[in-house]
Each structure stands twice: as structure tokens, then as C-alpha cells.
Amino acid sequence: MTLRRSILAATAACMFAWMSPHEAIAQAAFADVGKQPPITILINSSPWFGGFEKIVQLYEQQTGNKVTLDVTPFGGMLEKARNAVRARQSPYDILNLDTQWTIEFYEGGFLSPLVEIDANFALPAEVLTFQDSNFWNAERRWRTRDGGKLMGYSPNGNVHVLYYRSDLFEKAGLQPPKSWEDIAASCAKLHAPPGMYGYVHRGERGNAVRFDWMPFMISAGASIVKSPENGDFTVTVNSPEAKRALETFVDLGRRCAPPNFGVLGQGDLIQLLATGRAAQGMAVIAAWPSFEDPTKSAVVGKISTTVVPGPAGAKPGIVIGNWHFVVPKSSPDDRKRAALAFSRWFLTAGAQRAYAEGGGIPVRSDTFTSDLASQPKFRWMKAYIDSQPFARQELGFAEGAQVEQILGLRLNQAVIGEISAARALNLAAAEIEALLRQSGRRTGLLAPLAE
């Protein structure tokens, strides 16, 4: 215990040395934004918040402009954001929105497009926009750069990666998995309940099971609706490909996950990985700090990441869960400009590098390809940037929240074995079609699956 602690203390000291902001300043360029009125940002406590807090302090140090962070519990973020935009004057100048909430705010006209605040504002080319989720085309009601206005930018992106125990894999002579079949094979070798589960993903009702099923669905070539970006909302969630994907999902869970995988949430999954009881698991990149912290993890240094796979020979399908910084329309003009000034500064290479070093997830691709990625502390960066070409937004339309509720229930019922996969998808398809028809979309159904 003492030897381990002194090694960890030494590592921590080195990390602190690396995190010194002065180093970062010397290395890359920032931006001079001038004197600005104080702004308030609505933000939530999260693993990457520490990094953001450090970068805000750096901004205040460099420019003398004041930024107040209203740190709100995650469960209260949406309500506070809604209250802020529906009031006559918003108490916040930048809102932090989860990607599935943005459609509501875009459609409701609550936000100021960034070029309307400052016509010269443009995102640097290196900034990731996560499939154009930062743009909104009001006529097509779709998030796209084509004819769309820039509404904000992401302070971080979150994708799922596959975490696996590199020490166990080495011992068993296994390669990091590249397909669901690989996962099933490695699980067969390593699965030894109750001390060790071969592979875990979430099955809890709601967003958890829906989000974790998406990679299976997308990589099998299925989709929820046919072509929403072109206005074609034909429901395709009960296609044969989707059925295969759901059966693989449920099967993997039954064979490799704990018996209660029908109620596993993200916290439970992280707990299984951190205590060393799961050999592999799919979780967000934001969970990385938990595994490297000796007060939170029993597997420090033993976990590695790789891109979430698909079926053998197919391309993976990874869902993006990014956050968005947006500016409310009801904020006063001078504070909007100050918010934009802060954003300009935040998106420079220097700031993004300091952000990464402080524990945040940067949003500039050049930060990921810089020398930072070669440091062991940042070994998650490779899987993250490798996932980007396959990463996509899902449910990017107004009825998304309700579709998620429907899928969240039906998928969960399939997972716990209450109904078959085919029946679950048929029920979900019927309900989604009814919903879309009621809200006036061009929709239709596929032939139902045989149950």
C-alpha cells in the first residue's frame, strides 16, 4: 500500500507539473478579446468540469474579464435553461445544453444565432461540430450546415468507447475486440461470474438502453426513421436488420453481463468496471477519469479504450452525446458580445490544450493530434478521435424525446425478456408512427416482423 501510494503521489506530482498553465501559454497562441462585461454561464457538475473551471480561471487571469459559473446539478439543467429563456431577461449569458435538448430550443426560437450577435464570428476549421449539430436550418427543421445558421459550439463531445482490461486481455492472449463476434469470443474466455463478467452494457429503461443499443442498430445498417434530414419519417425501426441487432444486444447481455443487466445504468456499469468485475464495457469517454483515480478505481492503469465495434466486416456506428454552448435571445446585447468573446478565446488552440491538460475533453482536432495524445495520461484520445468518422447524431428532430421514451420502454422489455425482440420492435414502430403522424410528419410503416 505504501509503495503504491508513493508511486501514485509521484505520478500526481508529474501530472500537476504538466498541468501548469504557464507551460500552455508558452506553447500555443490565444486570442486577445479586450475588455468585456461579466457573464454568467449555466453549467453542470461533471467529470470534465474541473478542466473547464481551470480554463475559466485562465481566461480571467489573461483578460481580466469576469465569468461566473452557476454550477447546477445535472437533473436541474434543463429546467433552469427553460426558465431562463422563457423569462423576459435571462440570468445566464451562455447555456450548456445536452444534445437532445437542443432541438427544443432551436425550434422554439429561444436562442440567438451567433452571427446575429457578431457577423464576423466563425468557428475555426479545426473545431469539431459533431455532424453539424451546432447548425440549425429552420425551413428543413434539421441540424445541418447547408442553409443552417450557427447556433453555438460544443464545449466537449462525448462518445461511447469500449473499455477493456488490457491486463486480462494480455494474459489471455487476446487482441482488443474489433467486432461483436470478437466481444462474444473474449467474453466466453473471460466470463466467470460472479467474480468476473465478460462484457457489460446498460439495459436500464429509458435513455440508457436506447443509447447503448444505437451502436448495434447503426452498425447493422438499420435506422429508426428512414431519412429525417429529407423529411421522410417512415418508421424503419422494425426492420429485419434492427431485429438482428436487438437480438445480438440482448444475447450479449444475457451471456456476458450480470443477471440484473435489465436495470444497469451508467453508474452501475462504471462501478462494475472500476471494481474490476467487468472485463469489458461500453461507456462514455467522460468516465475515463474515474478509472484512473486510485480513490475511485481498483484498476488504475489496467484499463484501455478502443473504438466501439460493429458486426464483423461492417463499419461501427457510434452515437454522439455532445454538449452545446448557446446564447439565449433574452440576454442583453453587451453580455451576448462578451459571451462570444469568451467563446472566441475558448476555441483557440492554446486554450483547448490547457483545457485538455486540466481534465476536459477538447473540441479541436489538432489538440487530439498534438503531442498530448502520446502521453499515457491521454491514452484515451486515440480511441476518441478514431471514433469520430463513425460518430453520428440520432433523434435530431422535435419528437426525439418522445421517441426515446417509446424505445426506452420497449427495448427494456425485450432485455428483461418480457416480450420478444420482434414484438418489441413492432410495438415501438406502431407507437412511433402514431406519434409522428399526429405531429404532421410524412410517415409510414414497414411490414411487421414475424413474432
Next chain:
Amino acid sequence: MRAVAARDDGEIDASARLGARLDASFRFWCLWPCIGILGALTLYPLLQLVPMAVSTIVFVSGESVWSFTPRRNFQLLIEDRVLQAAILNTLVFVVVSVAIEMVLGFFAALFIACLPRARPFARTVMILPILIPAVAIGSMWKLIYNYDFGLLNQIVQLAGFGAVNWLGDKHLALLAVVVVDVWHWTPFVFLILFAAIESLPRDVLEAARIDGASAWQTIHRVILPLLAPALAVAALFRAIGAFKAFDQVYLLTAGGPGTATELVSLHLNRVFFEQNQLGYGAMLALTVIALTVVTILSGRRALARS
């Protein structure tokens, strides 16, 4: 003599009038502050629910746009399959939780009142659970119920049985949620009943003892009837609270597995808050209130008959 008497009458009149004014002023200050606060703060939210319930509300260019759609909302209500499961689960949850809490709370209050040596320690311990915020209680019990590492399964496995899937088994999940509610809210019932027991008139109890009544008879024939008003208040407010229970259930199971622990409060939260359906959500809220009223009234009738 008569002059003095006349002066006395005048003084008595004046003091009587002053007294009447003081009385009137006291009456005013008793009644109107509470009506004032209720009027100022509660009229608007409660009354706004009704027009919302028959409308569909969308937001365009930052403003809310209302359209009158009572039929659509009503149709949504009838076709809502999750709601039907939720109502059933909620009724079971409310009846079972409140019943257990009333029994446990009553006996705890009774025994602590009768055993003076246990009193200070036991009283302080009994109120501990309501001092903890609901968020913490939900998270903590989720850990206790955890399949792989939880306290309960550790005890169960020590006793030689296999691990139990407390929150993931369709048949156990609702019971698990009830246990948490009982743990959380029995102190509420205890506090009210303890105060009521302490205010019981001594002479009636003495008479019962002298008459040779057994402990059980004393409880059944004497104490319970005397406590009826306090029991009613405790049960009433506990039932209303159980209909509103949200935070701990959400953290424990999110309504799952399937719809096994779906409560109307969870469903309302999903519709009103997550899906942002303000109109239909208001109709659901009114439905929940109606359900609560019906349950309480039928509960009262059932108890009156017994």
C-alpha cells in the same frame, strides 16, 4: 351614588368597546394572513392548470402559442398505456406504504411513550430518516440493493442464499421501492402520533386501567378512538405525499424493469418535463389530483365502515 354609577357605566362601555375592537382585530389577524398567503401564491398555479389541460402549447420565436385542443388531450389520456400501468402501481404503492407506515409509526409512538427510559434516545433515532434529502436516500438505497456489492445481498449471501435481484426482478422491484418509502416516512407518522399520544387525557387511561382492561383492549377501545383525528391527519398527508413520491423512485429504478415500478409521478415527470408536453402534462396532473381525491375519499369510507 348615581353620578359614580354613571361614570362606571361609561368606563365599562368604553372598555367593552375597546375589548370588542381588540377581539375583532385578533380575529382579523388570525384569519387573513393565511388566506392572503394562499391567495397570493397558490391561486395562480392551481388555476392555471385547468386552461393548460385543454390546450396544446408550443413555443415559436421564443413565445408560447396556445391552441384549444381538449379532445386531443383527452384522447392522449385514454390511449396512454403506460398511464394505466402507472395508476395500478401507484394505488398499490400508496395503500401498502401508508398502511405499513401507520402501523409502524403508531406502535413506535405508543411504545416510546410507555417506556420512559427508551424515550430520549429512541425519539431522536426515529426522526433520522426524514432529515436526509430524498436524493441521498434514493442513491443510498440503490447501493444497498445493488446486486453485486450491495449490503442486502452481502447479508443474504452470508446467510447462505444466492444473491437476489432486488431492483431488477419484476415482482420484487415495487416491494423494494415500498420498503424505501416506509424507511423514509415512518418518522413522519411517528412524530404526529407521538405528540397526539402525549396529549391523551390521563384520566380516561387511568379509568381503563382501574377497570382491569388488558393492554390490547385499552389500545383498541380507548386509545385508537381518541387518536382518530391525529391518525386521520397522518394518513391523509402521508397518502398525498405517496402520490407525489418521485425523487427516490426515479433514482432507484427509473420506473423499470419494464413498467413494474412506474408511478404516476414518474409518468407525469416524463410527459410534462422530459417531453415538454405542457398541455397534456397539465391534464395528467389534474388526473393525478383526481385520483388522489378519489382514493382518499374511498379510504375514508372504508375505514368508517370498519
Next chain:
Amino acid sequence: MAPLAGRSVLIGYGFLAAAILFILGPTLWILLNSIKFQIAIFTGAWIFEPTLQNYIDVLFGRRVDLISNIRNSLVVAVLSTLCVLAVGTLGAYAVHRSYASKLVARVLLAWLLLFQMIPPLSLVGPWYLVFQELGLYDTLTALVLTHIAINLPLTMWIMLTFFREIPRELHEAATIDGCREFQAFRMIMLPMAMPGLVSAGILAFVFSWNEFSIALNLTARGSATVPVAIAGFAQQYEIQHAQMAAASMISMLPALLLMVFGQRYVVRGLTIGAIK
């Protein structure tokens, strides 16, 4: 209450022991969690390295202002409890003594219950708009006012129940002797209803202290209360159990201290009430 005798004593102690075990068990478990590192909580370990780091993080860390949250919670809870006891007791007395017509009394009591049934979700939206317009967003005033409103139903109903238990003759005797209404109230009725007042006060304080939805929506960092701070540990992907346990332990202290020190006053109040 008459002391128990014989077998009943054993049943009594047995029941209480079980009840105390049931209640105290999980509470002590939270206490244990608050001195563990997160990994020890995850594994449910009984042999672990104890630490005070969680308490230090929670009290002095940069991310949480628990001390200022406790201060806010104390101010709001104390003020709203005193006010709701005053308004509620007087209101219950008004109903009891029929200071208004029967119809008004019935409507008032029914309205109180109806208001109690509204899900908090439906309240916070309108209240936010109202207080934002009044410029009271992110102030303790808004919280005090709303907490008075939400605790009023229970307070009034409890006090009404206890007032109704007082025999009529006492009040009549007082007024015959020349007491004015408020003198009768202060000298006779209120002391007799003291147990009700104490329990209503404790409940109002505890409910205000632990109230979450309204506090979340009407406050920002400056005026946030303890439940909002504790909810901050339940993050999007994980729950920081260790810090949450430490914060919960700290959160229990003010009410516990009030109970322990208030015991003396409580006992006196209860004995006064018992002398009939």
C-alpha cells in the same frame, strides 16, 4: 402514558429494538460511506482505509460552497418555520373558533388539501415566472415565501386537530372570567396545543430544510440550499457516493442539534399539554 408491565414490556422493547435497527442501520451505513473512499463504497468493503477527505472536499473544496449552502438553508428553514407556525396556528384557530363562515372554513381546508396534492413540477414553472418578474430570483425571500406556502396545509391541519382536542369548557371558563379572545388563546389554548405546535414545527423545519424542486428552480449559486448541493453529487454519468454521504451527514446535524437542545423545551411543552 401509563408504564407497561410484564410481558408487554418485553414486546415493547423487542419492537423498539427492531425498529431502531431498521432505522439506524442504513443511517450508520451512510456514516460509514462518508469516511470511505469511493472504491471502498463500490465494493461494499468492510475493511477499508478510513479518510476524512470527503468531508474536507465537501466543506472546503472549490466546487461546493456547502458552508454557505448550510447558512442559506438555516435562514430559510428557521424563518419559514417561524412564519408558518404563526400564520398556520392563527389560521387553524380561526377555523376552530369559526371566525369565518362555515363555507369559508370548508373551502379553506379543502383548498389546502388540493394545493398539497399538486405535483411540485406544476408549481415551479409559474412560481419562477412570478418571482423573476418581482426581481426575487436567486434570493432567499422567494424561498421563504414558497416554503411557507407549501408547509401551510400540514401545519394548519395539525394545529386544527390539536385545538379540537381541547375541551370547550376551558375556553368558556376563560371568557366568562373576562378574558379577551387573544388572551384566551395565549394563556389557555396555545399551551394546551403545545405538542401539536412542536411536532408541526419540527415537520415544517425538516420539510423546508430538505425541500429540493423549488429551491433548485428559484436559486442560483448564491442562494442555493443544501439539497441542491447534495443533488450536485448525482451527476450525469456517475454518483459521487462518498461526497454525497459526507454532505448528507453534515446536512443532518442542524436539525439533530435543534432536536437535542430543543428536547428540554419539548418535554416542558409536552408535560404542560399533559396536565389537563
